[in-house]
Structure formats: structure tokens, C-alpha cells
Amino acid sequence: MDIGARSSHQRRERDRTNAVLHALLQLGPGPHKSRDIVDALTTMEADEVRRRLLQLFEAKVCYRPRYGYWELRPVTATPSDVPGLVHPNTTPLLDVSLLLQNLHRRTQHAVLLHTHSPVTGERLCIAAAGVHDARLRQELAFTPGAVDRLRRAPLDSDAPGLAMLANLAGHDIPLRQDLRRIRSAQVALSEAPLPGWLLVAVPLRRLPGTPAIPGAEPRVVAAVSIMAPDHAQGDPLIAYGRLMHNAVQDAIETSVVIATPRFAAARAA
Numbered sequence: 001m002d003i004g005a006r007s008s009h010q011r012r013e014r015d016r017t018n019a020v021l022h023a024l025l026q027l028g029p030g031p032h033k034s035r036d037i038v039d040a041l042t043t044m045e046a047d048e049v050r051r052r053l054l055q056l057f058e059a060k061v062c063y064r065p066r067y068g069y070w071e072l073r074p075v076t077a078t079p080s081d082v083p084g085l086v087h088p089n090t091t092p093l094l095d096v097s098l099l100l101q102n103l104h105r106r107t108q109h110a111v112l113l114h115t116h117s118p119v120t121g122e123r124l125c126i127a128a129a130g131v132h133d134a135r136l137r138q139e140l141a142f143t144p145g146a147v148d149r150l151r152r153a154p155l156d157s158d159a160p161g162l163a164m165l166a167n168l169a170g171h172d173i174p175l176r177q178d179l180r181r182i183r184s185a186q187v188a189l190s191e192a193p194l195p196g197w198l199l200v201a202v203p204l205r206r207l208p209g210t211p212a213i214p215g216a217e218p219r220v221v222a223a224v225s226i227m228a229p230d231h232a233q234g235d236p237l238i239a240y241g242r243l244m245h246n247a248v249q250d251a252i253e254t255s256v257v258i259a260t261p262r263f264a265a266a267r268a269a
Contacts, residue, residue, distance in 0.1 A: 016044065020044075053070050082132075082147060085147050085150060086126060095209035098251065099251040104130035107243070109227060113222055121154060122161075123152070143193075146193045159225055163220075166188070188201045199225045202248065203220040226240045
């Protein structure tokens, strides 16, 4: 088997295991019978589903509370030791967590995910990775209000909010010059609420693992940001912006969305 074929095979294997994982997510909290999981995956035989459940069990992603039942382990998208940084939310964040952890692993900097509230006009941090860094935690602890401002702030406060704000307005609505530049580049740079740190952010038009709406132009739903000390080497706007764009695109393309008639009916109800 050549390298390209092997890579394609590995991708198919990963996607099918991810499909089982997403079926567990769609079924919701608590233990589920093997039969129910098999029924949710109409394209897989029962033996294959059970084999992939065992893979997830060995990887400590799910466990078996009793024979014939499988339950997803609680997944936190925030390996965070910073209380109050992440705003409470009910959005399934498994694929988002993988994206943030991937970016943290590649940059060794804190990575944040913000969504926006149409009601209050604020950006809200709903996930984070890499905020356990000792220096970052110390500076957050000695900077009053920094954690609160990272968690929640007006959209025009800094890079994550500006990355969303520049793309929320219709194309026929005039924008001020800084927002036009951000919309054109699809990346924003600003000082962070923590003095001496920068935020570099890119907008997301779809969270990894969520379905696209056929025939509709996707609206910006979130922003991914890297928070780095302002003495970071090179041009962070270019280097981190390109890195995040590529990682986001890869995460969306490789995540698996389960949308069977059963789940569609449940959502409609």
C-alpha cells in the first residue's frame, strides 16, 4: 500500500470511529444500549459499531457502566485551571475541543473560542485550551478583571469580537476602515485584556461537527483566538492567522456530522 492509499485508509477509519462517537453525542447524556447505537448508524453493521466502541473505550473516551451499555465520558473543552474564564454553555464541543488542543499543541499558547450574543452585543468565551500555563495563570491572578474581560466583553473590545463584528454586517452595509481590513484579511489582531499579551483571531462560519445549512451563506458564529506574549517572534498576524485558517478548515472537513432522520425528527420535535 502506497503512502497516499494508506493515508486515505487511515482517514476513513478515523471518520468511521468518529461517526460512532458522534452517535453517542447525539443520543445524549447517560448510558445507551448497544442496539440503540447501532440503530443510529444505518451505514454500519453491529459488529463494526461494537468494535469501534471498544476502540473508544480503550482510548478512555467512553466507558461501560454495565454489560451491553455504553456511556460517553464527560468531555471538557477547557483543560483550564482558571476559574470563571469559560462562560457556561450547552453546545456540544467535542470537535471544537480537538481543534483548540491542536492549535495549542502547535503554538504552545493559550487558545480561546468566543461566540457572540445577538441580544447583548457581547463576545462570550465558551471554550479554551492551554490556559494552564503557569506564567499566564500568575499574570491573570495579579490583573484584576482580566479573566472577566476575557470571558465576556463588547464585540468591539478586541480581536475575537472584531473578527466576528467585521463579518456580521451585510456586504451592503458600510464599515469603518479597521473592520474593512479585518473582513478582507479574515484575521484580527489586538492587545489582550491582559497587559503585555496579544490576541490574534479568525472568524468561524461553522463549528466543527455541526451541520451546514444547504443553499444558505453561512454566517459567522464564533472566533478562534491565540493569546501570546507581545514579544512573539515574527509577524503574529500573518503566521498565526494562516495557521488558524488552515487548522479550522481541516477541522471542519474532517469532523463527522450525524444527521439521520431519527435525529432530525428529534430536533424538529
